[in-house]
Amino acid sequence: xxxxxxxxxxEPPYVAVxxxxxxxxxxxxxxxxxxxxxxxxxxxxxxxxxxxARGADxxxxxxxxxxxxxxxxxxxxxVEHLPVQARGRQGWYAGYELRVARVGRARRRRRAx
Amino acid sequence: xxxxxxxxxxEPPYVAVxxxxxxxxxxxxxxxxxxxxxxxxxxxxxxxxxxxARGADxxxxxxxxxxxxxxxxxxxxxVEHLPVQARGRQGWYAGYELRVARVGRARRRRRAx
Numbered sequence: 001x002x003x004x005x006x007x008x009x010x011e012p013p014y015v016a017v018x019x020x021x022x023x024x025x026x027x028x029x030x031x032x033x034x035x036x037x038x039x040x041x042x043x044x045x046x047x048x049x050x051x052x053a054r055g056a057d058x059x060x061x062x063x064x065x066x067x068x069x070x071x072x073x074x075x076x077x078x079v080e081h082l083p084v085q086a087r088g089r090q091g092w093y094a095g096y097e098l099r100v101a102r103v104g105r106a107r108r109r110r111r112a113x
Numbered sequence: 114x115x116x117x118x119x120x121x122x123x124e125p126p127y128v129a130v131x132x133x134x135x136x137x138x139x140x141x142x143x144x145x146x147x148x149x150x151x152x153x154x155x156x157x158x159x160x161x162x163x164x165x166a167r168g169a170d171x172x173x174x175x176x177x178x179x180x181x182x183x184x185x186x187x188x189x190x191x192v193e194h195l196p197v198q199a200r201g202r203q204g205w206y207a208g209y210e211l212r213v214a215r216v217g218r219a220r221r222r223r224r225a226x
Contacts, residue, residue, distance in 0.1 A: 005172035006133060006210055016131065016214050018176060020119060020164050051133050053166040053174045059118035061166045061174040063131060095223035097119055101129050101214035110208035 006110075007049025007065050012103045014048055015066040021088075021096035023058040030092045033084050040080060046071025058094075069100060119223075120162025120178050125216045127161055128179040134201075134209035136171040143205045146197050153193060159184025171207075182213060 023030065041047055046067035054060030066072040075081060088096070136143065154160055159180035167173030179185040188194060201209070 005135065005170065006208065009212075012212075016129075016212065018129065018131070018216075020176075022118065051172075051174060053168045053172050055166045055168065057118065059164075059166050061164060061176060063133075063174065089222065093222075093224075095119065095221070097219065097221040099122075099125075099129065099216045100218040101216040103131075103212045103214040105213040106210065107212075108208070108210040109202065109206075111206075 005051060005053075006108075007051045007063070009049050009065045009103075009106065012106050014103050015069050015072050016101045016103050017064045017066065017072050018099040018101060019062045019064075019096060020099075021060055021062075022094045023054070023060065023092060024094050025058075028091055029087070033087065033092075037081060037084055040078070041075060044071070044075050044078065047075070065103070069102075072100065118164060118166075119221075120164045120176070122162050122178050122216075122219065125219050127216050128182050128185050129214045129216050130177045130179065130185050131212040131214060132175045132177075132209060133212075134173055134175075135207045136167070136173065136205060137207050138171075141204055142200070146200065146205075150194060150197055153191070154188060157184070157188050157191065160188070178216070182215075185213065 038050055041050060041064060048065035048067060050062070050064045052060065052062040151163055154163060154177060161178035161180060163175070163177050165173065165175040177185070
């Protein structure tokens with residue numbers, strides 16, 4: 001069975017970083033970089049999970065979950081993450097919005113996972 | 114130009130309701146109901162915006178933004194929304210997770226919108 005796309009987050013509270021973006025056409029190294037960043041994020045202190053979806057129109061939402069805002073900020077400042085953020089601004093994204101939020105309540109339901 | 118997929122949210126703080134879900138195969142009335150719910154949500158008190166993305170694998174993330182948690186809860190309890198939630202549990206979703214969060218910081222960048 002394929003890996004679940006759901007993040008297995010603990011009981012709240014925790015921090016969610018919501019990244020909404022619209023991709024420019026073409027790959028230009030995006031897919032490989034996104035995969036590398038997802039793998040690297042999973043090894044960072046305080047990482048709790050990652051969920052991501054992108055439609056055929058190029059609009060996508062990625063949410064990463066962290067134990068604390070300090071952990072999320074440390075990932076933002078990671079030496080390998082910074083140049084990838086710059087490439088995002090310079091080419092991969094026609095636009096994006098980043099929101100940092102504190103999750104206070106969560107409820108899940110799975111039929112088969 | 115097509116309508117922007119980005120929610121035009123005000124300065125934080127505000128509330129985000131994150132709904133991550135995996136669809137079961139087939140439409141079964143889902144697309145029409147989702148469109149109706151999005152239209153109806155936009156008319157509710159405290160509604161600030163809606164963003165949604167779903168990939169070809171059926172996994173999607175929808176985030177609705179609200180002025181307050183009370184406004185988000187009122188939408189959850191809306192008389193036309195409740196039976197649609199039940200249909201979601203009974204058929205449209207193989208699984209979902211709902212998280213309620215308070216957005217404290219936001220940053221945006223648009224090249225063309």
